[in-house]
Amino acid sequence: MHRRTIAPGALAAASLLLAIPASAASGSAGAPGIGDPYYPNYGNGGYDVSHYDLRLTYRPATDELAGTATIRARTTQALSRFDLDFLLDVSEVRVNGAKAAFTLSGEHELEITPKTPLAEGAPVTVVVRYSGVPSAKSAYGFTTWHRTPDGAVAADEPEAAWWWFPSNDHPSDKATYDVSVAVPDGTQALSNGTLQSTSSKLGWTRYNWRQNKPQATYLATLAVGRFDITTGTSEGGVPVVNAYSKDLGDNDGAARASVERTGEIVDWLSGWFGPYPFGSAGGYVPNTTTGYALETQTRVYYSPRQFASGSNTSVVVHELAHQWYGDDVSIAGWKDIWINEGFARYAQWLWSEHEGEGTTRELADYVYASHPADDAFWTVKPGDPGPDHQFDIAVYDRGALAVQALRDAVGDDAFFAILKGWPKEHAYGNASVADFRQYAERVSGKPLAALFDTWLFQPAKPGAPAARAASVAKAPTAAVQPRSWKKIEATDDVHAG
Ligand code: ARG
Ligand code: ZN
Secondary structure (H helix, E strand, O other), X not given: OOOOOEOOOHHHHHHHHHHOOHHHHHOEEOOOOOOOOOOOXXXXXXXXXXXXXXXXXXXXXXXXXXXXXXXXXEEOOOEEEEEEEOOOEXXXXXXXXXXXXXXXXXXXXXXXXXXXXXXXXXXXXXXXXXXXXXXXXXXXXXXXXXXXXXXXXXXXXXXXXXHOOOEOOOOOOOEEEEEEEEEEOOOXXXXXXXXXXXXXXXXXXXXXXXXXXXXXXXXXXXXXEOEEEEEEEOOOOOEEEEEXXXXXXXXXXXXXXXXXXHHHHHHXXXXXXXXXXXXXXXXXXXOOXXXXXXXXXXXXXXXXXXXXXXXXXXXXXXXXXXXXXXXXXXXXXXXXXXXXXXXXXXXHHHHHHHOOOOOHHHHHHXXXXXXXXXXXHHHOOOOOXXXXXXXXXXXXXXXXXXXXXXXXXXOHHHHHHHHHHHHHHOOOOEEOHHHHXXXXXXXXXXXXXXHHHHHXXXXXXXXXXXXXXXXXXXXXXHOOOOOOHHHHHOXXXXXXX
């Protein structure tokens, strides 16, 4: 659609090719996708990013975002060309210091042709200068950039980066981040990690944020607006930074009553999952209207809608549980989404029991009893739901039921050892559902292939496990809605399906 090509030094590059054997000199084009069957064009082939340095300026009044991304990467093949995922307007690209030719193509591909082909295994620095009005850009007919009355927010899943920085947009390529954003005085810019410094000049304030642990691209967030920022430290020693739009209206009290419990909940979750993996925690509630929250690393995005019926610590538990299940250990591919959502949902069940609002057993029985065998709910396979069902309620509720089935099968000791051991086993890395099954088998000493197949991979309602049949048979009791249910459901009111 939108195509532009500039080829500085194209002739010089061509003459250089004559002097070097063709294979060594040219490499091949990096693939436009990283190979995820759910989203063939997401991410890219041929390189691995280690660090993103974003230096940006944002004008809330006009939604203009401009700046420079400096990307440190290493090639995984010889490259004549490679892509970044992006859709704003690019004015210049440099690769290892030299101006490179580039083309914006497809929905979100920035194709870059370096002046000199890149060797395999070589470090590479890519500088992209860009500007644009993110809200004016769409891909596949949608936008994930959320403008607010006083700013904007980048937070969505599985894609959000294209609207604000060029990236290798797939959870399997994690990197550290420095995000520096200048905004008009009186406005704040939030991102992940720790605020390193701020500076003020000629009516603009610059906020310098640093994420020093590996972070998936969809977990990077930017929020600009007029915020009230609170800081503190949890009893367990985790620094907490929260932010609330000054424009939350009636939801302000309930939002603060929920999100201000971040430190307490981080410490409580550490008891189940092990030490908090990052140097900072917190959340922000901008004046957006989305129906979902997102586990953006260290700085969770919440929509005011989650607090419209009153305070909701359950959604805080869900998003903070993702800091271990999703952020510290990230999925290998989008089909592995159960590891994120099944466990974040199960953490809400544990919290419900802790709060005396229904036990994990009661919640499992309730989910099982509320969906008859012919309910489409059971046609969704949490272990491989497909891109159209990735965020269906079944991935969450059937997903948590699968976690309970695992607990029933291996017993509490092994189950809680798995729960706590998994984040350590794959700290700051990536893993698949198959990796999880193998890990659970190793820790429990039990073969689990049949159990995983039944609960995660069959498009049908599993039979009640023998050990559970007695309790499930008490149908009237099992069908009583636990008191925590409505808060748990309010975690995301835009589930598909
Ligand atoms: N990971 C988010 C959560 O569970 C889901 C965000 C996407 N939700 C959606 N309905 N598209 O909190
Ligand atoms: Zn979630």
